Amino acid sequence: MKHLLSTADLDWDQANALLDTAEQMAAVLTRPIKKIPALVGRTIVNLFFEDSTRTRNSFELAERRLSADSISVTARGSSVSKGESMRDTMQTLEAMKVDCFVIRHASSGALEQATGWTDAHLVNAGDGWHEHPTQALLDAFTLRRHFAAVGHPGLEGKHVAIVGDLLHSRVVRSNVWLLHTLGATVSLVAPATLRPAGVETWPVQVTEDLDSVLPQVHALMMLRVQRERMSGGFFPTAREYTEFFGLTPARLRLLSPRAAICHPGPINRGVEISAEAADSAQSLILDQVAAGVPVRMSVLFHLLSGADEGLK
Amino acid sequence: MARYGPERVVLSADDIDRALARIAYQLIETNRGADDLVLIGVPTRGVPLARRLGGLIEEASGHPTPVGQLDITLYRDDLRRQPTRTVMPTSIPCDIDGRVVVLVDDVLYSGRTVAAALDALKDYGRPRRIQLAVLVDRGHRELPIAADVVGKELPTRSEERVQVRLSELDGTSQVSIMAPESDSQ
Known part of the structure; x- marks a missing residue:
């Protein structure tokens, strides 16, 4: 699985694998040490063109629990508010070696389009009236x-x-x-x-x-x-x-x-x-x-932990 | 995928039972009893082995021994070399702080699984001592790791494959060794 853009792309096995792994992630979150090294060295950017505190916080926490390095960019107070396009924003960030973008956008289908602009993995954190x-x-x-x-x-x-x-x-x-x-x-x-x-x-x-x-x-x-x-x-x-x-x-x-x-x-x-x-x-x-963090950990683990398809 | 030639059985079901009985006694002896022992199996086949050992230790010492399992997938250093792995459940049966944890696995090979298990275990507590019990040690270590108790030392070549079957998961119990098919031709 390269991206998670739509649940329509998931078959029965993939959907259940994501839910099963989320159970194990939930178990990790009940421990005194709620962190695992599974995504050490991976870099994730949360790109929120539209604000959503709840979703963004839970992605950020999921990324930290997996030991990924992550930053969050919100439209307000970034170059997006100066009129930079989504494509330029993503390509600028990707030049800094990003493995995955988690994107929230007000336009339906924005992520579908973004797959052509980057080699990084994409996770849809909500696009318009389309999917979440x-x-x-x-x-x-x-x-x-x-x-x-x-x-x-x-x-x-x-x-x-x-x-x-x-x-x-x-x-x-x-x-x-x-x-x-x-x-x-x-x-x-x-x-x-x-x-x-x-x-x-x-x-x-x-x-x-x-x-x-x-x-x-x-x-x-x-x-x-x-x-x-x-x-x-x-x-x-x-x-x-x-x-x-x-x-x-x-x-x-x-x-x-x-x-x-x-x-x-x-x-x-x-x-x-x-x-x-x-x-x-x-x-x-x-x-x-409460399910937000373990489910997002599972999604990021499935997209980012294995060998990159097409590489090596 | 490499194809393998015929299997050569190196441990029968009875051999496995005897090896486990010996491991159980050695664990009781080196720890002067079983009071503090916690057995933690590493999935997949370390888990039934840990359960069997738990039963044997309880029989021999009269103490019920807590048995759990520890999935090390999330701690592996080779996650990025293979497709995404399935994460199995972890259950730590009791507080492990100050106790003697015995990690149980079927085959000791590169030592990387054990290294990951040590990393994982430290996120669950601080045992007084961690020991390693394996059914088979086939050599070829890539890390400075050794087992405390071994059921059977099995010299192998690295191209060979060691297959452990246990009745709980596989219907029958045996350990066999196979050479790649090109070898036997």
Whole structure:
């Protein structure tokens, strides 16, 4: 594996290898010494053209735990803010001997394009509304652990519903491809105005009726409603959104008591998810956060630890 | 991949049992008992060997001996020479500070696995002493490392391949040696 751009590129074996290694990385993080020498001498640049504290912090921590050398470049306060192009920024950095770029960019497909500009490995840390593969992997990791803990291990045959703003979410696509590869059934629940073009070709069921889906699912992924969308005509008011698509206390009771609740964060309490649901025993929201570092360690280990293909 | 000629069996299942019994007694003797011993197997085949030794030591000394396993993949110095390796679980059964840790592996060869295991172990604690027990020592060390207890010294050429099978993983138990096919022609 040279890059991780999309979860659509992962087959069943690769996806499971990444999740299995993440378990061993999680075990490392429970030790008093939470560091391993696996990536000694490797250099990683986190290139964040769009800010994301949570994702960037967890990549940085993952890199340090693996003993890689890393720096982070954010658009603000760098040559990017002086108008330097992404290509020039990357080539300037690569001249300083970089093995891997972890990139967050506001434009969908930015990373696909960047593969032609560099010999380094690329990890997609979120590109526009397109993909966020490490988020999907940490969601799958969290669910896999949850299902193992309740005595039904594996994602095969599980039913997962993803609810909310599918149009502007970068985690939906990544989650759909990965969950599908891992054998889960996926339902998408969203108002017609918040569905991406082409969703009918995805391996999913799409509906507007959350209440009918809730009793059937093994896991629910609530997506964040971005405040800037609320004035864009996608839905009338936040209250109306909550009425139809929010995980309210009443809807929580429609859910099986063993079903898991996920949310990529940050959450809008009282909008897409009620405080009661977010803080319930079924909520895996904090487990998802905790999974970030070991999953990203696993991804970087798989991309960077072995012999470089094509070299030597 | 090199092709190998016919296998020559150098240790049968009974030979392996006898070698392990001897290793168990030697460990008890050199450590004046088994009170402080912790056995740590190196995956893959060091793990069942450590379990067998744990049973033998418990039988002989009356002490239950903690047995664990230590994956050294993340500590190897040759990660970048090969495709990405699978990381196996590590389980350290108890606090190893101040105790005698016995690393258990099937074959001692270059010594690099043991060197990586020593690096890994120090991230889990500070044992009073670390010893090395191996079923087979086939020579050709690349590092200044020696085993404390050896089941069988097996002189080999470096082109030859030593294959250890253990019933827990392979259905049968035996140690065999194979020469590259071009040799036998």
